[in-house]
Amino acid sequence: MPSLKDVKTKISGVKKTAQITKAMNMVSSARLRGAQMKMEAFRPYAGKFNEALRTISGNMKSGAFALMQEREVKTVEILVVTSDRGLCGSFNSNIIKMAEKLMNKLEAAGKKVTLVCVGKKANRYFRKTGKVREKHVDIMGNFQMFNARAIAQDIAANFIAGGCDEVQMVYGSFVSVARQIPKTMHFLPVKSVAAEDAATATGQAGDYIYEPSTEEIMEILLPLYTNVMVYNAMLEVGASEHAARMTAMDNATKACKDIISNLTMVYNKARQSAITGELMDIVGGAEALKG
Amino acid sequence: MAELIHLEVVTPSGPVVSDDVDIVSAPGYGGDFGVLANHAPFLSTIKIGGLIYKKDGKENYLMVSGGFCEVSNNKITFLVESAEPGHQIDVARALRAKERAEKRIAEAKTQTEKINMTRAHAALQRALARLKVAERQPK
Numbered sequence: 347m348p349s350l351k352d353v354k355t356k357i358s359g360v361k362k363t364a365q366i367t368k369a370m371n372m373v374s375s376a377r378l379r380g381a382q383m384k385m386e387a388f389r390p391y392a393g394k395f396n397e398a399l400r401t402i403s404g405n406m407k408s409g410a411f412a413l414m415q416e417r418e419v420k421t422v423e424i425l426v427v428t429s430d431r432g433l434c435g436s437f438n439s440n441i442i443k444m445a446e447k448l449m450n451k452l453e454a455a456g457k458k459v460t461l462v463c464v465g466k467k468a469n470r471y472f473r474k475t476g477k478v479r480e481k482h483v484d485i486m487g488n489f490q491m492f493n494a495r496a497i498a499q500d501i502a503a504n505f506i507a508g509g510c511d512e513v514q515m516v517y518g519s520f521v522s523v524a525r526q527i528p529k530t531m532h533f534l535p536v537k538s539v540a541a542e543d544a545a546t547a548t549g550q551a552g553d554y555i556y557e558p559s560t561e562e563i564m565e566i567l568l569p570l571y572t573n574v575m576v577y578n579a580m581l582e583v584g585a586s587e588h589a590a591r592m593t594a595m596d597n598a599t600k601a602c603k604d605i606i607s608n609l610t611m612v613y614n615k616a617r618q619s620a621i622t623g624e625l626m627d628i629v630g631g632a633e634a635l636k637g
Numbered sequence: 638m639a640e641l642i643h644l645e646v647v648t649p650s651g652p653v654v655s656d657d658v659d660i661v662s663a664p665g666y667g668g669d670f671g672v673l674a675n676h677a678p679f680l681s682t683i684k685i686g687g688l689i690y691k692k693d694g695k696e697n698y699l700m701v702s703g704g705f706c707e708v709s710n711n712k713i714t715f716l717v718e719s720a721e722p723g724h725q726i727d728v729a730r731a732l733r734a735k736e737r738a739e740k741r742i743a744e745a746k747t748q749t750e751k752i753n754m755t756r757a758h759a760a761l762q763r764a765l766a767r768l769k770v771a772e773r774q775p776k
Contacts, residue, residue, distance in 0.1 A: 491649045
């Protein structure tokens, strides 16, 4: 039976932990609201952007642009987007697991793999593989469009220079507050939208007046498109991270409460048996004196 | 009342304007262009500069930075990296940014750092566009 003092110390320790996890839960829920708002605000831009790209690329031949060029795939780059901080359940490890699986699959198929890590967690895990070509850490806390642009530009430049022939993206997509799933997405070369659903794409593309020419517009649009993709992934990871942490911290707080109630039981039992022991002594002593 | 065209200005941080207006004028690839109701489908890239739209006889100014715009079905949509209404522009800050950029450009001549030069030029353009828009926006 543990001593009274030990149990008491343990209870107060667990109580403090519960306070911290509860505070973290509240911070995350506030941050989640912010991240969700940022995501909502970006949605119309991304939606309109895809719409416009669709109308333009309706009568475009792929392969005409550096970012759409399909080559024989020898090297694949994987862009892994995770959060910078931990304590958010299995959120990051799920993304990393998925990226690693993809990496192993590609390597088994005889392809070379390079990595671009966004977020400390991805970098920490993958850096020992020696395949990380570029890392972007400590930006997930507060990022803007220009952070995404820097990442997208770097990857696009590497792709154009022939450093890789295909780019895949692995990130945590935000389904709902209770559900975040890792997702793999094809990133580069940009697939002609027209090829995917020609029916909706070709609409009235031919009737447009373009200024400058469609080719020049595409030269400007395609890099912007990569920015949009990266920014979107970062936004989703940002929101998912907070949602995942909220759930994790909520569970932790609950676990703390369970432990506290168990420990309190142990404490009470220990105290009771101590009292019983003392009483026995007193009664025994009194009996002896009477003797 | 003349026919109206629906104007939308959307940035990554949210929609800025969504309104039915008389006329829109914007800094396009080949210079400023104006769009009235029922314009033919049109697509152009947008440079840093001032966007003007007229509604109920009142002119409104917006500072926009790079992006593109699409006209179709009597609707004009701007997708730009940022957009600031004229009355929200911080003139003092824009002035400081202008001086900073000018200084950087002047100094860069000696060290010729190309990347910084492009950035400084872009910053200068933005600052100038902001100042112009702020100046022209009727109070």
